[in-house]
Amino acid sequence: MKTILLSGGSGKRLWPLSNDARSKQFLKLLRTPQGEKESMIQRVVRQISAAGISDGILVATGVSQKDSIENQLGGLTSVITEPSRRSTFPAIVLACSRLAAEGTGADETVAVMPCDTFADESYFESISRMDMAVRDGAAEMALMGVVPTYPSAKYGYILPGAECGVEGVCGVRRFVEKPEVDVARSMIEEGALWNGGVFVFRLGWFMDLAARLLPGVTLTPEALRERYATLPKISFDYAVVEKLPVGSLAVAPYEGEWKDLGTWNTLTDELRDDFHGNVIAENCEGTYIINELELPLVCLGAKDMVVAATPDGILVTDRRLSENLKRIAGGLDRRPMYEERRWGEYKVIDSVEFPDGFCALTKQLTLRPGCSISYQRHNCRAEIWTFIDGEGEIILDGERRPVRRGDVIHIPVGMMHALRARTPLTFIEVQQGANLVEEDIERFPLTW
């Protein structure tokens, strides 16, 4: 079975930890069984691998997340980037076309699942049973049915039928996407399950279905990417699941832990009274504190709160009010102050705009060994790089020279420059000019 992991959304709900360049699934807030920090997506990939249910994981995501995925999962997964964000149906068609193009057979099964569900091992056992049901021909597509805890209007509801021949997998009597609360309540009384957003099907079967749903569209990765912006912006549930005859569906119930850790309130259910970073806490209860800044954070007598400090901002909130955060953080409209990139990471440590409009922005950057920053020039800003650790090589207007701790490089407006790290290379960059935006960059090809 192949696995497609859907890695979506920018997630303002976990501000200031998440930002446009750093979605919630990449935050290293969880712990491995060995006690090391891991992100939601790292956890899911580790769990899939431990369960031994997949021989290949493909992550479908937006361009802005590609660097984070490669940094966190490099080697464990491959990545396909969506040219723009257009909901889950086009993303799954694109990812499946890539599997087909790379030689996955039409008979091979594919599991599609979200990358940010917090679940236990039996979740993956359910997926394995779903796989078996599809391979055995008990259904065209198998769904995961999560035992509901309340009549939410946010989920799809699956009414299971009799066992379909595979142990722990049932037929489907009815599927209703996001019903009203009253309908949800009566469906739960009848024994309905939440649609857990996990789907297993054969690749060939789905590609045929996609061809019927997207008439006239060539289903190769290249062709799909080219006209991606014209594909319907529709979820897989509405486009596919709801439209299929229930006779072609099966459902594997799952009763274990199942959470979307997408808001501070749900996330901190997992993480109460946990303190990360330079934190001194006394007399706190039910409180989660994370400090990614270097300066000390002292917290006294907080009850049921979340306190988070990062280069993007500081949050102090009653856990129950954290739902308001999406609206507030959405209005802040600030450049990301911390980013993980393919080549390493940076944080903005100072930013000042003078009355005449001139700006200065100071960053601390670290390149990973062997990684490089592309050959580039800026038209509106000068940069001064002070190397404070490591060794590497720089190219300035075609001239190559080594750089190391102690060196200072002045890059005037218009000068072409590239940098490569031999060892972890840390430097302070002072940008100055009238308009300091990431977009002021012209890139040129270069072979080191």
Added chain:
Amino acid sequence: MKTILLSGGSGKRLWPLSNDARSKQFLKLLRTPQGEKESMIQRVVRQISAAGISDGILVATGVSQKDSIENQLGGLTSVITEPSRRSTFPAIVLACSRLAAEGTGADETVAVMPCDTFADESYFESISRMDMAVRDGAAEMALMGVVPTYPSAKYGYILPGAECGVEGVCGVRRFVEKPEVDVARSMIEEGALWNGGVFVFRLGWFMDLAARLLPGVTLTPEALRERYATLPKISFDYAVVEKLPVGSLAVAPYEGEWKDLGTWNTLTDELRDDFHGNVIAENCEGTYIINELELPLVCLGAKDMVVAATPDGILVTDRRLSENLKRIAGGLDRRPMYEERRWGEYKVIDSVEFPDGFCALTKQLTLRPGCSISYQRHNCRAEIWTFIDGEGEIILDGERRPVRRGDVIHIPVGMMHALRARTPLTFIEVQQGANLVEEDIERFPLTW
């Protein structure tokens, strides 16, 4: 009448706003009647001047506060610095010796008062009556008697007698410094007042008394400073007030507002639901928020809390627990991350130590026009200065040149350097070396 303002203590109790270089009396947390920000010491000096009770204010303080006083009060007061901190009696003797040395007559009255009392106008009217009582010969020394609100063991207690001939000023029947709570309670029942720490006396009378209390010590500023470390570390209350015959004392009762704004709890009584800096607050009650950092601070649903963010750290505390802060902040033992200096100000924006012990420290500094940094060299660190605003002049190993926005100056270990600002001059400094301490500095004379 001359006024001596006592400006003491480093004040860890208001961490992270206060630090070793920035005491509570310099924090601009209050508002003038016109709505502008002012510090406690600025408020007292403004009130003294508005009351018209003084023809000269001398601030007695430690060396570390001299720059802050000159920045905040420049021109309004003069300053005498104590070579070391040795409680209030030696400080008052030193300040009075300076008044005498500069020509204040023996008959002139002197008012001594703390610089961080939060009081209303009638406080200064009481001081004026104290002055009158001493001038009229009703007493050798007049005290301020604050009407007590509870039997505290922290204060001195003054039992007033009959009016002494000056309206609103009474004789003193008894003075007890810091009694037990039970004694305090019974004294309050008898009508005792708290000693408000304000004293008025004639300069000559006090210098004679000081000569008797410090036999063999020459009472000139120079001689006192020279042997300052050997003077008794004793408060004015114990050394003088308690020892005087009560017949030589008078007391002016004061019933107005009277607070020591020295802890977050007392300070925020004045400042509830007040938000300073880049703050978004919703559903907060009884909460004071101050953000001196550039990054946004979002606070949702905080009740009776103090939230403060500065380059020194982040505090989130229940108001009632802020008393614990002195112990905690005292244990942090971190260099000040923000300082106001004679020449301007700086903040530390990044600090990193590498595994091999090498350190890098990045600051943003601003020099005020006409101000300069002394001619100096460092033996353990190199500095890179990137000028991001303003114009000035630099001297490097004797060579003078102009600097301005856009210039980058590399100062290797051992190079002599000085800097002067023509306009407000802002630059980013990257220090690097094995040992980055403010003490690694050798200063040389220079005339610009």
